[in-house]
Amino acid sequence: MLDSSYVIEGLMITLQIWVGAFLLSVILAVPVAILRRSDNLLLRFIGGIWAWIARGIPPVAWLIIIYFGLSLGIISEVPVYAAIVGLGVVNSAYIGDSIRAGLDAVPTGQWEGAASVGMNLRDTLFRVILPQALPVMLASTAAYSITLLKNTAIASIIGANEMVFYAYNASQVGVNPLVAFLTIGIVYLLFTIPVGLFARWLDARVMRSTTGVAS
Amino acid sequence: MTVPTHSGIALSAREIHKSFGGKEVLKGISADVHKGEHIAIIGPSGSGKSTFIRCLNLLELPDAGTLDLQGERVFDADRRTSASSVRALRRRVGMVFQSFNLFATHTALENVALAQKLVLGRDKNAARKRAEEQLERVGLQDHMQKHPSQLSGGQQQRVAIARSLAMDPEVILFDEPTSAIDPEMRVEVLKVMKELAEAGMTMLMVTHEIQFAQQAADRVMFIADGEALATGTPQEMLVDPPHERIHRFVKAVSGVV
Numbered sequence: 001m002l003d004s005s006y007v008i009e010g011l012m013i014t015l016q017i018w019v020g021a022f023l024l025s026v027i028l029a030v031p032v033a034i035l036r037r038s039d040n041l042l043l044r045f046i047g048g049i050w051a052w053i054a055r056g057i058p059p060v061a062w063l064i065i066i067y068f069g070l071s072l073g074i075i076s077e078v079p080v081y082a083a084i085v086g087l088g089v090v091n092s093a094y095i096g097d098s099i100r101a102g103l104d105a106v107p108t109g110q111w112e113g114a115a116s117v118g119m120n121l122r123d124t125l126f127r128v129i130l131p132q133a134l135p136v137m138l139a140s141t142a143a144y145s146i147t148l149l150k151n152t153a154i155a156s157i158i159g160a161n162e163m164v165f166y167a168y169n170a171s172q173v174g175v176n177p178l179v180a181f182l183t184i185g186i187v188y189l190l191f192t193i194p195v196g197l198f199a200r201w202l203d204a205r206v207m208r209s210t211t212g213v214a215s
Numbered sequence: 216m217t218v219p220t221h222s223g224i225a226l227s228a229r230e231i232h233k234s235f236g237g238k239e240v241l242k243g244i245s246a247d248v249h250k251g252e253h254i255a256i257i258g259p260s261g262s263g264k265s266t267f268i269r270c271l272n273l274l275e276l277p278d279a280g281t282l283d284l285q286g287e288r289v290f291d292a293d294r295r296t297s298a299s300s301v302r303a304l305r306r307r308v309g310m311v312f313q314s315f316n317l318f319a320t321h322t323a324l325e326n327v328a329l330a331q332k333l334v335l336g337r338d339k340n341a342a343r344k345r346a347e348e349q350l351e352r353v354g355l356q357d358h359m360q361k362h363p364s365q366l367s368g369g370q371q372q373r374v375a376i377a378r379s380l381a382m383d384p385e386v387i388l389f390d391e392p393t394s395a396i397d398p399e400m401r402v403e404v405l406k407v408m409k410e411l412a413e414a415g416m417t418m419l420m421v422t423h424e425i426q427f428a429q430q431a432a433d434r435v436m437f438i439a440d441g442e443a444l445a446t447g448t449p450q451e452m453l454v455d456p457p458h459e460r461i462h463r464f465v466k467a468v469s470g471v472v
């Protein structure tokens with residue numbers, strides 16, 4: 001049997017990478033989305049290049065490049081940090097798309113209505129635009145965060161001791177691999193299913209509000 | 216309606232030019248709106264009426280020209296325009312859009328109160344009281360807690376008028392305020408606008424409602440191809456137009472209505 005304490009220890013590392021990479025990707029995604037929505041062609045290009053590179057290289061390659069390639073001192077020494085940075089970079093392109101799609105979903109008339117009564121950019125964003133954009137952003141962000149959670153599995157390649165790492169080690173010392181990986185598969189589902197349901201619920205809410213039926 | 220004895224110029228636009236991607240949409244339009252005056256702007260679609268009226272509250276930045284409010288220079292295309300001076304102008308010049316543009320996630324009451332609090336710094340109770348007054352004024356006392364999606368087009372537009380009024384603007388601009396509304400609901404919006412005009416509000420209105428223009432406007436301006444072709448009293452412009460072009464336009468629009 002796969003020792004349950006190992007599963008829990010691995011899960012803690014998996015969650016660390018997941019949450020860490022998610023937070024980093026949101027922080028990176030905000031400037032990416034702003035660049036990609038800019039009126040300036042050069043800024044839009046820079047934002048586009050970032051998204052292109054972040055998405056165009058397989059996540060596993062990103063982790064190996066960051067872990068082995070760039071000897072960035074602190075990052076390269078701890079596999080968990082390298083995984084957070086690598087997956088954070090990849091996910092930032094997707095979250096950037098979410099933010100952009102959320103803002104695009106708000107009609108320009110909402111900006112103009114706020115402008116017409118003299119509201120500043122900050123108030124317009126926080127009081128008028130984001131309340132409408134956020135549900136759209138959250139729905140796709142939740143969906144992407146499922147992919148992100150599954151991608152944490154590749155962190156075992158650079159030696160991060162997350163769940164797959166423990167399951168693999170256990171199967172090397174006599175635990176039935178099928179049992180080991182089915183066990184952690186179920187643990188992944190315990191997280192992906194609720195997040196998936198949340199994303200679907202948000203999506204339905206957004207659909208309802210954009211088709212004009214009051215909620 | 217009689218031409219009021221004007222105590223001064225509320226809004227003066229001089230030689231407003233605007234191009235989009237090399238195409239000149241406004242070719243130097245000027246207008247003086249006196250305090251308490253009601254000007255109707257008519258003209259074929261695509262002639263630049265919306266662009267002109269949007270230039271007056273800087274939703275579009277004119278490429279050339281100046282704007283004065285009560286004799287004070289508030290915009291000059293030759294000078295740098297700061298975001299705060301744009302906002303300062305918009306505080307003083309109200310705007311009512313064809314598509315209402317109410318804040319979708321806020322109730323009618325919040326729509327009218329929000330900018331009072333955020334822009335004018337009124338406290339919560341004062342903003343709420345003023346919002347209630349303005350919503351009553353446009354006949355929506357029973358709909359204050361509804362969201363825009365729960366209101367008819369005519370009701371939404373009246374909330375938009377109340378939102379603008381609550382800011383105590385010196386001038387209100389209207390861009391085809393009834394064009395997106397079902398015909399049977401238009402009359403309630405036109406009635407509110409007529410009451411505003413009678414109360415002495417300074418108004419500049421793009422409209423296709425010829426009959427309304429005749430009743431509520433002191434002057435009518437005809438815009439064609441980005442130029443103000445003629446301006447005159449409703450009688451001069453609508454009953455006995457000075458140009459064949461205006462005559463044809465008025466006939467065509469009246470026929471539809």
Ligand SMILES: Nc1ncnc2c1ncn2[C@@H]1O[C@H](COP(=O)(O)OP(=O)(O)O)[C@@H](O)[C@H]1O
Pocket residue numbers: 235236240258259260261262263264265266267
């Ligand atoms: N933001 C814009 N970008 C490009 N072209 C525009 C824009 N706004 C208006 N135009 C063009 O300017 C012309 C005048 O438009 P508009 O002012 O809306 O006319 P009207 O309100 O009289 O129908 C039209 O040809 C329109 O296509």
Ligand SMILES: [Mg+2]
Pocket residue numbers: 264265266391
């Ligand atoms: Mg128009």
